[in-house]
Amino acid sequence: MDWFSPEFFTALLSIIVIDLVLAGDNAIVIGLAARNLPKEQQKKAVLWGTVGAVAIRALATLAVVWSLKLPALLLIGGLVLVWIAYKSLVDKKEHEIKSENRLWPAIQTIIVADAVMGFDNVMAVAGASHGDFALVLTGLLISVPIVVWGSTLFIKWVERYPWIMYVGAAVLAYTAGKMLTGDLLVKDWFAENPVMKWALVTVVVLGVLAAGLWKKMFGFFVSVNERGQLTIPEELVEEANIQPDDSFKVSRDEKGRLVLIKLEG
Numbered sequence: 001m002d003w004f005s006p007e008f009f010t011a012l013l014s015i016i017v018i019d020l021v022l023a024g025d026n027a028i029v030i031g032l033a034a035r036n037l038p039k040e041q042q043k044k045a046v047l048w049g050t051v052g053a054v055a056i057r058a059l060a061t062l063a064v065v066w067s068l069k070l071p072a073l074l075l076i077g078g079l080v081l082v083w084i085a086y087k088s089l090v091d092k093k094e095h096e097i098k099s100e101n102r103l104w105p106a107i108q109t110i111i112v113a114d115a116v117m118g119f120d121n122v123m124a125v126a127g128a129s130h131g132d133f134a135l136v137l138t139g140l141l142i143s144v145p146i147v148v149w150g151s152t153l154f155i156k157w158v159e160r161y162p163w164i165m166y167v168g169a170a171v172l173a174y175t176a177g178k179m180l181t182g183d184l185l186v187k188d189w190f191a192e193n194p195v196m197k198w199a200l201v202t203v204v205v206l207g208v209l210a211a212g213l214w215k216k217m218f219g220f221f222v223s224v225n226e227r228g229q230l231t232i233p234e235e236l237v238e239e240a241n242i243q244p245d246d247s248f249k250v251s252r253d254e255k256g257r258l259v260l261i262k263l264e265g
Contacts, residue, residue: 008135014128015139017171018121037106045106052111054140057122061136064126071184074127078179081127082204085172089165089212124172127179166209173208177201 037045068074129135157164181190181197190197225231232242247263 007130011128011130011132011135012139012142014171014175015125015135016142017168018124018128018175037103041103041106045103049107049109049111052107056111058137058140060122061125061129061140062133064122065129065131065133065136068126068179069131069184074179074183075185077123077127078176078183081124081172081176081179082208084124085169085176085208086211088172089169089208090215124175128175130178130182166212169208169212170205173205174201176208177204180204 064077068077125136125139129139177200181187181200190200242262248260249263251259251261253259
């Protein structure tokens with residue numbers, strides 16, 4: 001890929017967006033791991049933890065970039081990325097990060113947590129790079145400072161403007177579509193049939209966005225079975241921490257809707 005070409009800048013922008021969408025909570029992870037350190041050591045933990053995390057992520061991404069050049073793996077990676085794009089819209093991330101009161105354990109916690117949480121990021125960046133190692137490193141160099149020092153602000157933006165996550169999911173889905181049509185097994189056929197290529201990419205993008213919207217709108221609906229009993233989705237059970245032996249009181253809100261209030265004790 002030629003540097004400073006439109007294709008280069010498009011791929012670079014995709015990598016930066018992907019890093020923000022999928023790693024937007026890294027600052028929270030870093031903050032949780034270092035919060036019990038003395039003030040003078042917190043900056044060191046953030047700096048060296050970030051350096052270690054970036055080094056591991058760069059090596060992992062380069063390894064995936066190389067492996068995706070093998071036949072069929074780009075197809076598999078594209079399917080995985082479709083799922084990642086969908087999950088980015090419907091999943092709520094939890095942060096169970098142990099806080100350390102010593103410098104080196106805090107640095108280790110940051111590095112390990114980032115490595116564990118970073119699979120989706122590695123896969124997405126590898127797909128967006130089109131096999132260009134230099135592009136991967138350039139994207140990391142640009143986006144890592146944004147992620148580390150700006151992700152808390154980004155999270156606030158997402159909470160205020162939820163449509164940002166749909167833009168990010170669309171970029172992920174677009175990258176997945178390009179991976180599915182760019183595998184060695186099907187690349188030549190799609191090159192001869194560009195209409196089919198862009199039709200598939202469009203279907204993937206619209207399908208992910210539609211599935212995410214449907215889940216947001218209808219995925220948490222409570223249903224009534226044939227015996228008149230309420231059936232509550234598992235996600236809602238977990239979010240509301242509902243237990244089988246809980247008791248509820250029924251009331252109505254200002255719009256006349258029924259509200260279940262869990263009784264304590």
